[in-house]
Amino acid sequence: MKALVLAGGSGSRLRPITYSFAKQLVPVANKPVLFYGLEAIADAGIREVGVVVGDTEAEIRAAVGDGSRFGLEVTYLRQDAPRGLAHAVLIAREFLGDDDFVMYLGDNFIVGGITELVDRFRRERPDAQIMLAKVSDPRAFGVAELDADGRVVALEEKPEHPKSDLALVGVYLFSPVVHEVVARLTPSRRGELEITDTIQGLIDRGRRVESTMVSGYWKDTGNVADMLEVNRLVLEGVEPSVAGEVDASSELIGRVVVEEGARVTGSRVVGPAVIGPGAVVRDSYIGPFTSIDRDCSVVDSEIEYSIVLRGASIDGVGRIECSLIGRQARVTPAPPVPRAHRLVLGDHSKVQISK
Incomplete structure (x- = not known):
């Protein structure tokens, strides 16, 4: 066959x-x-x-x-x-x-x-x-x-x-x-x-x-929804292992894999989760059902139930959930400008805006 x-x-x-x-x-x-x-x-x-x-x-x-x-x-x-x-x-x-x-x-x-x-x-x-x-x-x-x-x-x-x-x-x-x-x-x-x-x-x-x-x-x-669901299912079956570096100020909870060459410092990782080779996690929170691919960087940020592809970086972002982040992507905070709504409305429109 x-x-x-x-x-x-x-x-x-x-x-x-x-x-x-x-x-x-x-x-x-x-x-x-x-x-x-x-x-x-x-x-x-x-x-x-x-x-x-x-x-x-x-x-x-x-x-x-x-x-x-x-x-x-x-x-x-x-x-x-x-x-x-x-x-x-x-x-x-x-x-x-x-x-x-x-x-x-x-x-x-x-x-x-x-x-x-x-x-x-x-x-x-x-x-x-x-x-x-x-x-x-x-x-x-x-x-x-x-x-x-x-x-x-x-x-x-x-x-x-x-x-x-x-x-x-x-x-x-x-x-x-x-x-x-x-x-x-x-x-x-x-x-x-x-x-x-x-x-x-x-x-x-x-x-x-x-x-x-x-x-x-x-x-x-x-x-994307199906990718995240399959990622969740596979991570449910991982066994914890640490081949990379995890400093004393970091905490790994549950089924967490830190692959060779990865570095976790000043961070909290709650499994199931995988940190790929060469990835850097610093002063961050990695939540359950998250896969961080090789050579990624997560700094001063929070992310869970997500897939981060090779070489992407997340820096200074308060919270990310249910996301698929592509290769070499860069995620950073928005500039501090006054909040405002920009609208283009057709005739007889009705819009409800939260204060």
């Missing part, structure tokens, strides 16, 4: 972070979300991985390399534009050959990995196996409809009027028969080759499609 990992896409929901940064490389607990997927693939016993890349190819290549750090052999497959998940299968035809494969969306996060799913596929040998999860707003996902016996009977991509609340999780397993369907697909109303149309094509041909409900935690880390 091989794996096909999708690491292209524009990451529009994470802008402005993703204007200059691959969304799959945004860190969760100081590790790119893409790496969790690659580790899950390796843990499932898969070694050959095709990584589909787009405009951020150089960054993905630099981060993943040849895959050996994960125990994988990586082949890069260039997609000229985001043309749908099934288009990724189409361009990977030569790489995949006649092998079974798992397709993994590189910005998805699944607790517990995929080993059990892969083992089941190998054992039961369906033509396709999908994972489903109940969501509050299925309009943002591919949606599956099941019959009374729990069999998949229909799928639709981002429907305006969903027929169920069962969203397709970003992990799919296929036998080589899927290539017959993909080769005959036409673009959807969105102008893409949809994986939902692919699976529907298998069903229409009488092929066996199995589904599994996600038993653990799953998130599509496509927006």
